[in-house]
Amino acid sequence: MSQNIVFTNDIDNTLDNLLAAKQFSRLAVVVDTNTAQAVLPLIECQALKQASVIAIGPGDINKNLDTLVDVWKKLEAMGATRKSLVVNLGGGVVTDLGGFAAATYKRGIPFVNCPTTLLSAVDAAVGGKTGINFNGLKNEIGCFVEATDVIITTRFFTTLPAVELKSGFAEMLKHSMLSSHDDFETLLDFDLAHVDYERLLQLLKTSVLVKERIVREDPHEQGLRRALNLGHTVGHALESMALHKGKPVPHGYAVAWGLVAEAVLSHMTMHFPSTDLHRLAHYVKAHYGAFYITCDDYDTLLELMHHDKKSQNGEINCSLLASCGNVKVNNTIDDADMKAALDIYRDLMGI
Ligand SMILES: NC(=O)c1ccc[n+]([C@@H]2O[C@H](COP(=O)([O-])OP(=O)(O)OC[C@H]3O[C@@H](n4cnc5c(N)ncnc54)[C@H](O)[C@@H]3O)[C@@H](O)[C@H]2O)c1
Ligand SMILES: O=C(O)C(=O)C[C@@H](O)[C@H](O)[C@H](O)COP(=O)(O)O
Numbered sequence: 574m575s576q577n578i579v580f581t582n583d584i585d586n587t588l589d590n591l592l593a594a595k596q597f598s599r600l601a602v603v604v605d606t607n608t609a610q611a612v613l614p615l616i617e618c619q620a621l622k623q624a625s626v627i628a629i630g631p632g633d634i635n636k637n638l639d640t641l642v643d644v645w646k647k648l649e650a651m652g653a654t655r656k657s658l659v660v661n662l663g664g665g666v667v668t669d670l671g672g673f674a675a676a677t678y679k680r681g682i683p684f685v686n687c688p689t690t691l692l693s694a695v696d697a698a699v700g701g702k703t704g705i706n707f708n709g710l711k712n713e714i715g716c717f718v719e720a721t722d723v724i725i726t727t728r729f730f731t732t733l734p735a736v737e738l739k740s741g742f743a744e745m746l747k748h749s750m751l752s753s754h755d756d757f758e759t760l761l762d763f764d765l766a767h768v769d770y771e772r773l774l775q776l777l778k779t780s781v782l783v784k785e786r787i788v789r790e791d792p793h794e795q796g797l798r799r800a801l802n803l804g805h806t807v808g809h810a811l812e813s814m815a816l817h818k819g820k821p822v823p824h825g826y827a828v829a830w831g832l833v834a835e836a837v838l839s840h841m842t843m844h845f846p847s848t849d850l851h852r853l854a855h856y857v858k859a860h861y862g863a864f865y866i867t868c869d870d871y872d873t874l875l876e877l878m879h880h881d882k883k884s885q886n887g888e889i890n891c892s893l894l895a896s897c898g899n900v901k902v903n904n905t906i907d908d909a910d911m912k913a914a915l916d917i918y919r920d921l922m923g924i
């Protein structure tokens with residue numbers, strides 16, 4: 574991965590120096606209405622103060638074509654050229670959509686990601702997946718283009734609602750399960766109710782490194798990168814269904830529930846240890862609650878899973894674990910096994 578990733582809590586100097594070293598004709602900063610208020614005013618950076626601000630609506634409900642068109646139009650209106658630069662200052666919605674807008678505007682202009690949620694810091698801002706939701710499917714339209722630079726700080730997290738902190742932590746849990754049993758245990762012990770932000774920055778480094786290593790080996794998800802989709806075959810189906818019903822859930826929550834369902838599948842098909850499955854399920858139930866589903870939802874969920882991007886011939890495809898640190902990608906799951914896993918997920922969650 575050629576991307577420059579900086580971990581710092583000295584955000585003002587880092588941004589000042591980074592932008593001073595770059596040549597650009599115009600600078601746009603893409604924010605959402607929340608980061609415009611809570612984060613942008615915190616940054617003392619001259620270049621950023623003079624930038625054109627493009628604000629989008631918050632949340633996944635706005636990660637769509639209409640918003641994308643709006644950003645393209647605003648880039649045009651401010652006179653952005655091929656030599657312009659975009660800074661995305663926000664959560665995963667801003668980095669995904671702002672990154673895609675930049676990657677497609679005039680066939681692509683460079684962008685820098687400044688993630689403001691734990692989720693975008695540990696995952697969305699890194700590794701080059703950009704895009705929007707479309708036709709009821711998550712991230713259906715998009716491209717792989719990396720931000721030139723990603724500036725990761727925990728300084729912005731003090732205004733982050735607890736729900737959003739937990740949402741990001743789910744992707745950290747995912748990385749830990751891909752990495753090792755020790756990393757998994759370390760995260761389960763981290764006190765999310767009284768956050769030590771310096772310690773969190775250290776944990777973020779370890780977690781981002783897990784993603785970075787995988788992306789460097791397989792940037793365009795030809796194989797190994799599917800590991801980063803652990804929990805997402807089920808998770809994206811739950812998230813899409815919730816969004817469709819007008820009751821959106823945070824991405825990381827859907828991933829947490831998806832991790833439990835896919836740990837069940839991992840146990841069923843490759844003997845993922847039942848102690849770890851129960852540790853995970855207990856943790857997820859305690860911190861994320863349960864996503865309520867009944868048998869009546871199974872057909873909708875399975876239909877969504879058959880449309881997952883990993884699916885090659887319409888089959889359900891999951892990345893699964895033999896143990897923490899031991900992932901296997903491209904597992905085909907038949908409908909009966911998926912329904913059995915959803916039954917066990919409901920038992921574990923007490924639904
Ligand atoms: N590209 C990738 O590799 C990748 C990886 C993981 C997730 N994603 C995508 O990321 C999105 C989720 O990202 P997210 O969880 O950051 O959601 P988000 O961008 O919607 O942010 C969550 C909420 O927090 C608010 N917010 C952001 N920063 C804040 C701050 N510092 N203080 C107060 N409020 C703040 C936002 O306005 C929003 O309301 C999903 O669309 C998901 O599909 C992409
Ligand atoms: O970076 C990746 O690769 C991931 O899969 C990370 C995921 O956490 C993230 O949610 C990603 O946006 C999912 O991508 P998709 O291709 O399944 O839409």
Ligand SMILES: [Zn+2]
Nearest residue numbers: 744805824828
């Ligand atoms: Zn994710």
